[in-house]
Amino acid sequence: xxxxxxxxxxxxxxxxxSKKEFDxxxxxxxxxxxxxxxxxxxxxxxxxxxxxxxxSRIKFxxxxxxxxxxxxxxxxxxxxxxxxxxxxxxxxxVVEVIPKKSARCMVEIQATLFxxxxxxxxKNITEIRKAExxxxxxxxxxxxxxxxxxxxNSARAILNLQYQFIVFNSPFERAFTRIFSTKITHGMNxxxxxxxxxxxxxxxxxxxxxxxIGKESVIYIENPGCKIEAYYCYELNFRLFPGNLHSNKLVxxxxxxxxxxxxxxxxxxxxxxxxxxARTNALGEMASTLAHExxxxxxxxxxxxxxxLENLKKGKEVNEKLINALxxxxxxxxxxxxxxxxxxxxxxxxxxxxxxCDINDVIQTTLNFLEYHKQEFNFDIDxxxxxxxxxxxxxIKIMQVISNLVQNSIEAFEFDTNKKLIITIKTxxxxxxxxxxxxxxxxxxxxxxxxxxNKSCYTTKxxxxxxxxxxxxxxxxxxxxxLEIKKPVQGVLIxxxxxxxxxxx
Amino acid sequence: xxxxxxxxxxxxxxxxxxxxxAMYFLAETFDDLQIICFNNSAxxxxxxxxxxxxxxxxxxFMPDMDGFAVLEKLKRKKHKMHIIVIxxxxxxxxVRMYNVDFLKKPFNALEFLQKIRQQSSQYNxxxxxxxxxxxxxxxxx
Numbered sequence: 001x002x003x004x005x006x007x008x009x010x011x012x013x014x015x016x017x018s019k020k021e022f023d024x025x026x027x028x029x030x031x032x033x034x035x036x037x038x039x040x041x042x043x044x045x046x047x048x049x050x051x052x053x054x055x056s057r058i059k060f061x062x063x064x065x066x067x068x069x070x071x072x073x074x075x076x077x078x079x080x081x082x083x084x085x086x087x088x089x090x091x092x093x094v095v096e097v098i099p100k101k102s103a104r105c106m107v108e109i110q111a112t113l114f115x116x117x118x119x120x121x122x123k124n125i126t127e128i129r130k131a132e133x134x135x136x137x138x139x140x141x142x143x144x145x146x147x148x149x150x151x152x153n154s155a156r157a158i159l160n161l162q163y164q165f166i167v168f169n170s171p172f173e174r175a176f177t178r179i180f181s182t183k184i185t186h187g188m189n190x191x192x193x194x195x196x197x198x199x200x201x202x203x204x205x206x207x208x209x210x211x212x213i214g215k216e217s218v219i220y221i222e223n224p225g226c227k228i229e230a231y232y233c234y235e236l237n238f239r240l241f242p243g244n245l246h247s248n249k250l251v252x253x254x255x256x257x258x259x260x261x262x263x264x265x266x267x268x269x270x271x272x273x274x275x276x277x278a279r280t281n282a283l284g285e286m287a288s289t290l291a292h293e294x295x296x297x298x299x300x301x302x303x304x305x306x307x308x309l310e311n312l313k314k315g316k317e318v319n320e321k322l323i324n325a326l327x328x329x330x331x332x333x334x335x336x337x338x339x340x341x342x343x344x345x346x347x348x349x350x351x352x353x354x355x356x357c358d359i360n361d362v363i364q365t366t367l368n369f370l371e372y373h374k375q376e377f378n379f380d381i382d383x384x385x386x387x388x389x390x391x392x393x394x395x396i397k398i399m400q401v402i403s404n405l406v407q408n409s410i411e412a413f414e415f416d417t418n419k420k421l422i423i424t425i426k427t428x429x430x431x432x433x434x435x436x437x438x439x440x441x442x443x444x445x446x447x448x449x450x451x452x453x454n455k456s457c458y459t460t461k462x463x464x465x466x467x468x469x470x471x472x473x474x475x476x477x478x479x480x481x482x483l484e485i486k487k488p489v490q491g492v493l494i495x496x497x498x499x500x501x502x503x504x505x
Numbered sequence: 506x507x508x509x510x511x512x513x514x515x516x517x518x519x520x521x522x523x524x525x526x527a528m529y530f531l532a533e534t535f536d537d538l539q540i541i542c543f544n545n546s547a548x549x550x551x552x553x554x555x556x557x558x559x560x561x562x563x564x565x566f567m568p569d570m571d572g573f574a575v576l577e578k579l580k581r582k583k584h585k586m587h588i589i590v591i592x593x594x595x596x597x598x599x600v601r602m603y604n605v606d607f608l609k610k611p612f613n614a615l616e617f618l619q620k621i622r623q624q625s626s627q628y629n630x631x632x633x634x635x636x637x638x639x640x641x642x643x644x645x646x
Contacts, residue, residue, distance in 0.1 A: 295593030296521045299611035303527035306614035307534040325530050332523060371568060 032122035035114070038085060040064045040077070043117060052107065052122055054099030065120075070096040070104065077109075081118055084111050094125065155254040158241060163190040163208060166249065175234055175254040179221055190252075204236070211238035211250055222261065233261040294339045297332035304329045352394040352478055359434055359498065360385040360427055362395055366402040377410050379421035386428045392501050397475045404472045405494060409440040412492070430497075433481070437495040444491050513625045514559030516586065517542040518549045518575065520567045524610075528562075531614065537622070546570035555583045558628075560621050562608075565592040565600070576603045587624050 026033060026044070032052045035044035042060045050057040053068050066074045073095035080093045090112045097107045105126040112119050149156060149167070155175045157168035165188050168176075176184050180194055190208070194201045200221055207217040222233035234254050241249035304325045311322055341353075367381055406423060413421040419441070426437040469485075476483045476496045486493040515538060517528055525542040532540040539559075543549035547570055561584075565572035572590060579588070580603065588605040590596075597607045608617065 295610040296524055299591075299593075300521075300523040300527035302611045303524070303531050303614055307527075307531045310534045321530070321533065328523070328526065328530075368568070371566065 032124075034060075034065065034120040034122060036065050036081075036118045036120060038081070038116075038118070040066050040081065049122055052099070052105075052124055053097060054101045068097055068099070070098055072096065080109070080111060084113055084118060088113050097122075155256075157184075157252045159190060159208075159250040159252065161212070161248050161250075163250070164188065165190065172252075172254055175256060178232060179234060204238075207236070207238040208250060211240055214240055216240075220257070222257075228262065231258060231262065233257040294336055297336040297339075301329050301332045301336070304332075352397065354392040354394050356390040357393055357395055358390055359388060359393065359398070359436065362393065362398050363402055363425060363427070363436075365395075366399040367406075369399070370403060370406055377413070377421065379410060379413070379423060381406070382422060382424045384424070384426040386426075388427060388429055388434055389500060391434060391498055393479065393498070394475075397478070398498075401472050401475050401496070404469070405438045408469070409438070409442055409492065413440070413442040432500050433497040434500065435495055435497050437493065439488065439493045440491045442491045445485075445487065511625070511629055512537050512539045513621055514557070515540045515562060515621070516549070516557065516559065517562045518546060518567075518572070519562070519564035519591070520544050521564070535618065546572070546575045550575065550578060553582075556585070558585045559587070560624070561586040561588045563588060563590050563605075565590060565596055566594060573599070576600075576605065587621070587628070589621075 027046050029046060030048050031046075032049035033044075033046045034042060034049045036042050042063055042065055045053075045057055045060045047057065050060060053060075055068075066077060069077055076093055077095055080091050084091050090110060092108065092110050094106060094108050096104055098104045105124050106129045108123040108125045110121040110123070112121075150169045152169065153171055155169065155172035157172045157176075158166045160166055165184055165186055167186070168184060173184055176182075179200075180197060182193060184193070191201065191205055194204060200219075203219050207219055210217045216237065216239040218238070219236050220233060221236060223231055233256075235257050237251075237253040237255065239251050239253075241251050308322055308325050308329075316322070363383070363385065367383075402425075409421065409423050421440060421442060423438065423440045428435055469483075473483045476498070479498055481496050481498040483494065483496040486495070515528070515532065517525055517540060519525055519542070522544065525544065528540055528542065532538040543552070546567055550570075563572045563575055572592070576588070576590075588603075589608055590600045590603075590605055591608045591610050591612065592600075593610040597609070600607045606620075
């Protein structure tokens with residue numbers, strides 16, 4: 001009997017050990033288990049399960065599992081548990097668990113009926129759901145990218161390391177065909193295809209190589225010197241396929257700059273026309289003064305030649321007086337020619353016709369030309385001219401500068417008042433430059449004028465083109481000098497510098 | 506050589522020396538012209554006499570005192586001269602306000618001579634009709 005009792009004892013001990021092992025297994029298994037009553041009351045929960053919900057195991061006892069679920073999930077949970085009891089077959093569902101101490105998570109529950117209770121196997125699928133969501137987003141992005149890539153007006157193509165076309169969209173195909181007069185196909189080698197265009201192929205090859213080492217590069221291809229209808233200008237942008245530093249793909253983007261370039265050319269032409277017209281206007285001013293000079297020799301030439309002919313008609317012998325008259329004609333015609341030559345040079349773009357001269361003399365000569373303004377306007381010009389070395393100057397252009405500055409003062413002055421306009425011109429030698437200062441007692445410039453003064457086409461005059469000062473500045477710049485506008489307390493102060501010739505310094 | 510009875514007296518006020526010299530040469534070529542030049546308005550006005558007859562060729566743009574100032578002064582004085590303003594500038598409309606002639610420089614010498622000869626003969630015939638003796642104390646006598 002003892003043996004039987006002993007056997008029972010051993011069996012009981014084995015059973016206890018198994019139960020203990022089972023409990024330990026239940027408690028410590030990495031799978032998350034929860035045992036609940038039909039109404040959701042937690043009867044048992046293992047460590048992994050408690051960790052998932054984020055509470056100490058003891059705190060779960062007699063609490064309702066619903067307590068840890070979002071309101072929406074509570075409905076799902078109740079529905080599935082009642083379904084489990086009805087069908088007595090395992091059920092799977094997903095709920096949103098709101099742990100006490102950590103962020104809410106998505107949990108997949110496998111519920112099975114176990115001795116009239118529900119055994120729930122919980123599985124945290126937050127990360128999986130997140131990954132799934134990301135995958136969906138990625139697919140959408142890809143779809144969008146493909147949509148954009150193929151349906152955009154922006155011409156793009158992707159090439160591999162061997163410069164073969166992997167993908168390209170139709171705008172790229174069109175632009176490529178227009179430039180290289182050839183169709184592209186997938187797998188086609190770019191460099192082989194454009195080898196017939198030596199003027200571009202080298203540049204494109206260099207740009208591709210630069211792009212592959214991560215250096216974005218841009219080249220322009222245009223069809224200059226042709227009719228507007230046939231003109232094109234494309235910007236080719238080469239860069240590494242984005243997103244991966246070790247990308248082995250190349251993106252070529254072609255932008256159509258044709259219209260922009262044509263507009264720029266139109267604008268440039270318009271500006272040139274304006275500038276030309278302004279120069280013609282400026283010339284008009286100069287021409288009226290130079291015409292006076294030109295008329296003098298012409299009038300004298302005419303009188304001499306008329307008189308010479310008359311003498312010869314009368315049968316008078318060729319005498320010293322006649323020869324002197326003819327010599328005068330010669331001298332005067334040369335003089336007239338010089339005047340015309342200078343006017344012609346003035347019309348030419350930016351060409352300086354320099355000669356050694358004294359800036360003081362040039363100023364005096366210009367002021368003689370401007371004398372006739374005194375008929376209309378009440379003004380005086382005070383001169384403070386220091387003795388100066390000779391400079392290489394284009395006399396006509398410097399005369400234009402002085403004339404422009406004086407006229408600016410005259411035009412800005414309100415002559416209605418009793419005040420007399422006094423323009424002061426000073427010259428002096430400063431280091432390597434000769435400085436010519438202009439000032440007046442006029443109304444000066446407003447802040448807005450000062451701000452805009454350097455812009456071409458800005459004018460305060462009703463009929464002005466706004467290029468007078470721009471031309472003046474350009475002429476000074478062409479002489480290697482600089483024009484500066486200051487804002488004194490009263491009037492205007494403008495000075496320009498002219499460099500001494502190299503050998504004088 | 507026969508002496509010209511009534512030479513045309515031409516007074517020129519012009520700062521341009523070349524023009525004045527050329528006018529002298531013209532006067533040497535034609536026996537019926539007598540010329541005197543002033544290179545500035547002040548010298549002319551100082552020398553001016555109301556008895557002067559003939560033609561006054563007056564330039565407009567001159568330093569110090571211009572042709573318009575001379576016209577203003579002559580307006581206030583009596584004068585028997587036929588005034589012709591000569592200028593390369595487009596000042597004709599303003600000049601016409603002084604009721605004087607205008608010639609644009611450079612002018613046609615032949616037309617100029619015809620004009621002054623015609624004007625002189627008209628003047629002389631008027632003078633002879635009125636049996637007025639010619640002013641003896643002219644600058645050119």
